[in-house]
Amino acid sequence: MIEFQDLQKGFDGKEVLRGLSLKVRDGETVVIIGYSGTGKSVALKHIVGLLHPDAGDVIVDGQAVSTLDRDGLTALREGIGYVFQFAALFDSLTVAENLALGLRRRRVSAEEIEDRVREALALVDLSGTEERMPAELSGGMRKRVGIARAIALRPRYILYDEPTTGLDPVTSAVIDRLMVRTREHLGVTGVVVTHDMRSAYTVGDRIAMLYEGRIRQVGTVAEIQETEDSVVRQFIEGRPE
Amino acid sequence: MGDMVRALVDIRVWAPLAIVQMRRIGVDSIPVTLFIAAFTGVVLALQASYTFTGAVPLYFVGTLVGKTMMLELGPVICGLALAGRVGASMAAELGTMKVTEQVDALETLAYDPQSYLVLPRVIAGTVMFPMIIAFAMATGIVTGWLTSLALLDLSTPDFLKGLKLFYQFKDVWFGLFKSATFGFTITAVGCIVGLATRGGAEGVGKSTTRAVVYSAVLILLLDAFWAVVLL
Numbered sequence: 001m002i003e004f005q006d007l008q009k010g011f012d013g014k015e016v017l018r019g020l021s022l023k024v025r026d027g028e029t030v031v032i033i034g035y036s037g038t039g040k041s042v043a044l045k046h047i048v049g050l051l052h053p054d055a056g057d058v059i060v061d062g063q064a065v066s067t068l069d070r071d072g073l074t075a076l077r078e079g080i081g082y083v084f085q086f087a088a089l090f091d092s093l094t095v096a097e098n099l100a101l102g103l104r105r106r107r108v109s110a111e112e113i114e115d116r117v118r119e120a121l122a123l124v125d126l127s128g129t130e131e132r133m134p135a136e137l138s139g140g141m142r143k144r145v146g147i148a149r150a151i152a153l154r155p156r157y158i159l160y161d162e163p164t165t166g167l168d169p170v171t172s173a174v175i176d177r178l179m180v181r182t183r184e185h186l187g188v189t190g191v192v193v194t195h196d197m198r199s200a201y202t203v204g205d206r207i208a209m210l211y212e213g214r215i216r217q218v219g220t221v222a223e224i225q226e227t228e229d230s231v232v233r234q235f236i237e238g239r240p241e
Numbered sequence: 242m243g244d245m246v247r248a249l250v251d252i253r254v255w256a257p258l259a260i261v262q263m264r265r266i267g268v269d270s271i272p273v274t275l276f277i278a279a280f281t282g283v284v285l286a287l288q289a290s291y292t293f294t295g296a297v298p299l300y301f302v303g304t305l306v307g308k309t310m311m312l313e314l315g316p317v318i319c320g321l322a323l324a325g326r327v328g329a330s331m332a333a334e335l336g337t338m339k340v341t342e343q344v345d346a347l348e349t350l351a352y353d354p355q356s357y358l359v360l361p362r363v364i365a366g367t368v369m370f371p372m373i374i375a376f377a378m379a380t381g382i383v384t385g386w387l388t389s390l391a392l393l394d395l396s397t398p399d400f401l402k403g404l405k406l407f408y409q410f411k412d413v414w415f416g417l418f419k420s421a422t423f424g425f426t427i428t429a430v431g432c433i434v435g436l437a438t439r440g441g442a443e444g445v446g447k448s449t450t451r452a453v454v455y456s457a458v459l460i461l462l463l464d465a466f467w468a469v470v471l472l
Contacts, residue, residue, distance in 0.1 A: 077349055077350070078351050084345070090347075101352075
């Protein structure tokens with residue numbers, strides 16, 4: 001389980017998270033929605049210790065992330081896959097090497113690495129791209145390789161940072177279907193950060209809206225769709241005022 | 242710096258990557274370094290002859306070319322050139338990785354950026370710089386000798402006589418030791434500045450410039466420091 005406990009974080013004197021509290025139960029996918037710049041990605045980065053909180057903490061499997069030393073963080077990260085907004089593929093490595101890098105760190109045998117790379121690329125419908133360089137891929141393909149890199153690790157948790165941002169509607173739908181397929185096939189717990197409501201409705205078991213540094217409302221897809229909270233309504237309907 | 246030392250235990254990660262970096266830093270830097278050293282040797286021989294004319298025996302050209310290439314110009318001129326080639330390239334590469342979240346991605350894959358990115362480069366720079374500069378010293382001396390033969394009416398025995406005159410083994414190790422410290426400085430600065438990059442392309446540009454300027458200043462400071470401490 002992942003639990004945000006009164007998480008607070010600011011940058012250059014500006015408070016971004018002002019007491020974020022949220023629980024993500026094992027096996028579910030929680031989508032965090034909210035306006036751009038409200039700290040959704042900042043919250044996600046605290047789960048893997050890429051950022052250190054000003055106050056509060058994130059508890060993953062009973063461990064407070066901010067208290068972990070480097071070895072503890074390494075052990076924690078070995079159980080988490082992270083899909084970055086712009087994929088963050090390593091430019092100098094081929095697709096297969098990008099996928100293999102995390103597995104090598106986990107001392108997986110060469111034969112198993114090969115199998116897992118093939119399997120993960122098949123799951124994202126990118127079989128045959130093993131030897132291509134990231135620069136040769138389209139935006140949608142890069143995102144799918146990013147997801148494959150996370151899947152190949154067989155993690156307990158997958159964190160998706162704006163997985164459909166900047167993609168055309170069809171490619172976005174492909175990515176959504178992929179996230180659902182990943183949860184169904186691998187049974188992983190997911191946290192998805194997005195402001196794409198179609199994606200949120202498709203992949204989320206629950207949706208939480210982050211507003212002014214705190215969770216404004218959290219509920220099932222149906223509960224969010226029927227909400228009477230004016231701020232949440234305005235956001236999900238995409239109304240300017 | 243503490244992070245870098247701590248990452249030394251992660252030898253399975255940094256050792257294979259250090260070999261790759263040695264090739265990139267070492268082999269790929271040889272042409273530019275030898276080009277600079279060759280012309281430095283030519284100019285040194287001509288300027289020495291111009292300065293000595295009528296006052297000092299011409300075989301001292303060999304002395305000046307040898308001493309200067311080994312003690313000063315080999316390490317410093319090549320160090321400054323490599324600050325531009327190696328330091329700037331590292332700052333740009335790591336800066337780009339930083340702003341495109343590749344460094345964060347590395348961390349989420351349970352790698353320490355110090356052992357995966359920094360240590361291989363710093364170790365490769367520290368090991369390879371003395372080797373590159375040893376070639377540069379030899380090249381400068383050879384071109385100084387060829388210039389003396391072709392343009393100064395100085396014979397090979399006279400050039401060698403001058404070269405050996407005040408030679409001490411310390412001249413070589415001083416130059417090479419200094420080169421190792423330059424290699425460490427240039428690569429460490431390139432990595433530190435690169436990993437501190439913020440913003441997009443503009444941030445990468447600023448980091449690249451910063452890495453070259455800091456490295457150049459530090460090379461000159463270190464040069465003076467080692468002269469005071471070791472000579």
